[in-house]
Amino acid sequence: MPSYVITSKCDGCKALDRTACQYICPNDLMTLDRQKMKAYNRDPVMCWECFNCVKMCPTQAIEVRGYSDFVPLGASVSALRSTEDIMWTVQFRNPEIKPKRFKFPIRRGVSEGQIQPHGHFPTGTDDLNSPLLMGEPSALNTEQGPVKLGGLAELALSRSPNGGK
Amino acid sequence: MTEWKTVVVETDLLICGGGMAACGAAVETAHWAKQRGLKVTLVDKAAVDRSGAVAMGLSAINLYVDLNGGKNTVRDYVDYVRNDLMGITREDLVANIARHVDSTVHMFEKWGLPIWKDEKGQYVHEGRWQVMISGESYKAIVAEAAKKALAEAGGEYFERVFLTHPLMVDGRCVGAMGFSVRENTIYVFKAKAVLTAMGGAVHVFKPRSTGEGIGRSWYPPFNSAGSAAFTITAGAEMTCQEVRFVPVRFKDAYGPVGAWFLLFKAIATNALGEDYMATNDAELDKWGPYGRAKPTPANLRNWLMMMDIQKGKGPIYMQTGDAINRISKAMPDEKAARKKLKELESEAWEDFLDMTIAQALLWAATNVEPEKKPSEIMACEPYFIGSHSGASGAWVSGPKDLQTPDTESEYFWGYANMTTVPGLFAAGDASGASSHKFSSGSFTEGRIAGKSALAFIADKGNGATVSDAQIAALTAEILQPLETFEKHRDDTTDPDINPSYLRPKQFMSRLQKVMDEYAGGVSTQLATSKAQLEKGLELLAFLREDASKLGAETLHELMRCWENRHRLLQAEAHMRSVLFRDETRWPGYYVRTDKPAMDQANWLAFCNSKYNRETGQWTMVKRPVKYLTRDAER
């Protein structure tokens, strides 16, 4: 389902400091034609139809058309992503089947830009050679009791801060 | 040619890739590096927010042991993985990931990843090891944490820099080189240790689709053997290069089947309505103790399905309607059944929309309402993804504290997750013989490998410096395709047809045709033989020579050239390993028609390989399989 750009909607991301679709495409496909100030997919057969360009485009100029070699025409899937959830609309080829609408959360309790990578669990060692990782053992829920390792005595990671050495 | 500039970046630890394993390494090492004033640098060919196999999102975290929930132990997980890989697995590596993975998942939750919970606040499981998530932004969340952690520790990240080569001095890996796909810049990263985590490979084999749909491979087209090529080129020993992965998914769009099989307990049948797992059950006795292991190994499930296709009993269908009816019938009344139905419907579509949107579109375009009509499933083309149900990757050291006196001499050489090349570490799809890590386990292994690499740096300090001559030679090699194209482009009236160069897509087609026809691709129903492989290797040798005649018009095409050179190395390692094993090991992933049975006496060995960049020669070697779990079947 290669992505395509609707000419009348694409403004070349003029007002932004970068071209959104070009920035995000994991396969380096979306390209800005600087003469026309319009974006296009430079190699549709390499498109994974991951929808990242679709979700990112500020003017909703990008859509996808099912792969011509196996997807019958006439259906569509569109996405509208906000900061907390994503709304999907699935339209069937048969217009008598009621379109489906879904809303799913994308982040919970921590908004974009607010993630604290570290510090959620205390780290039990300063030793680079200990098998304990950052935040362990407490991040293994050790307050709920000993970690169940299943008879592999050597795996006694949580017994002492230095990994039972 | 236009002017090129060279940027040199000095760092302590270099992380190659920006996927799950790389982000795990970034978050973990930032913590330890900050305390010690060490610099960590991460390099990704794409934008970290949406790069790698999780770019689209995922609908489940496939590895969560739940060590404290009371149901599972590390031992249980190790048993599961060993059986699924038919006995061929490094238990030390699997156990190491499993004992840490829960801490990763708990951290994801703190970062705001929506993990499904039941009324009691417990994670909702899809299967024994899988927990359900609303994972549209899974990768964006992980990337935000990784980038922020790096920034806080004084580290750096580079996006849209494609890495082509490791830098080597006296057998130690001391950095990497690559180029920007946005401006004419060569990048030289000089490091004390290097961690490679550049994913697996697709488009080595010809895809089933023939037109536009070739981009809709199950595995993302942008993961192009970067990891394998990096470690192979560095001269690291590789393992399980024969263990490709062939997933069975909804046909053509390759949407996930996990929710249907595990959550909804659906059954797949042939066109006659027979459950091929039941009708072909006797076949399982042919595959040693593994055939009767529970659950049945993934490749054997594939194989039983393929047997029916070969008997002409296809298409194969996921009986979605039966599953839905069974669940709604189990409800106490009609109202509850209607409510349940709605819930199931939403879960089924979310499974697609979170991770394979094309499948939702294909269902819509073919008017599929899953409660009314079954959907076809099919085995995809082969992929290389050591973090999933494949096992290909670099041969790495296990952790010291998990070794037994019996395993230590084989599986430990100083630093967890270090390859056989000093200073070069691997994680995720880049490390082999430790399957079923998935997103959470790959992230966890990146953490383990990253911390271990810092311990290496603390012990060993600086490596020797790379000579300017090495940098100059590699620069010339990297840019060669641009020069070749420019020199010859005007010799013909059609830039696509020129006797002096091959464009990257033409090169890729040739590679795929060889692999498909000679190494057991979909055209031969995954079957190959000694004679086929030898012929295929002969043809690959020509392709290897022609690789020096790749031509690139743009930076984008230059990247495509190098992706295909990387794929070629993966292809060769694979063919040589399938040839070396001289037996059918994983029917359902591939069959050696000349040796169709399982060779019990010689079964338990790792098939390892090594490449010499100077001579172009490969060396094959067997390594013993030794278990930590003493009473496991041998």
Ligand SMILES: Cc1cc2nc3c(=O)[nH]c(=O)nc-3n(C[C@H](O)[C@H](O)[C@H](O)COP(=O)(O)OP(=O)(O)OC[C@H]3O[C@@H](n4cnc5c(N)ncnc54)[C@H](O)[C@@H]3O)c2cc1C
């Ligand atoms: C379709 C699909 C569905 C899956 N479903 C699930 C699931 O439901 N649950 C689950 O837990 N796991 C799932 N997995 C598995 C999971 O995605 C992988 O295990 C995980 O992403 C592996 O992590 P990695 O870091 O090794 O590779 P990736 O996450 O793929 O990262 C590779 C990175 O390397 C970069 N890179 C590649 N080449 C180069 C280069 N030459 N130079 C610089 N950078 C480069 C890429 O841009 C990317 O950043 C799924 C995988 C696939 C393909």
Ligand code: SF4
């Ligand atoms: S993101 Fe949208 S508006 Fe911006 S260049 Fe791309 S298609 Fe045009």
Ligand code: SF4
């Ligand atoms: S759908 Fe994905 S792969 Fe295709 S152009 Fe958009 S971002 Fe790139």
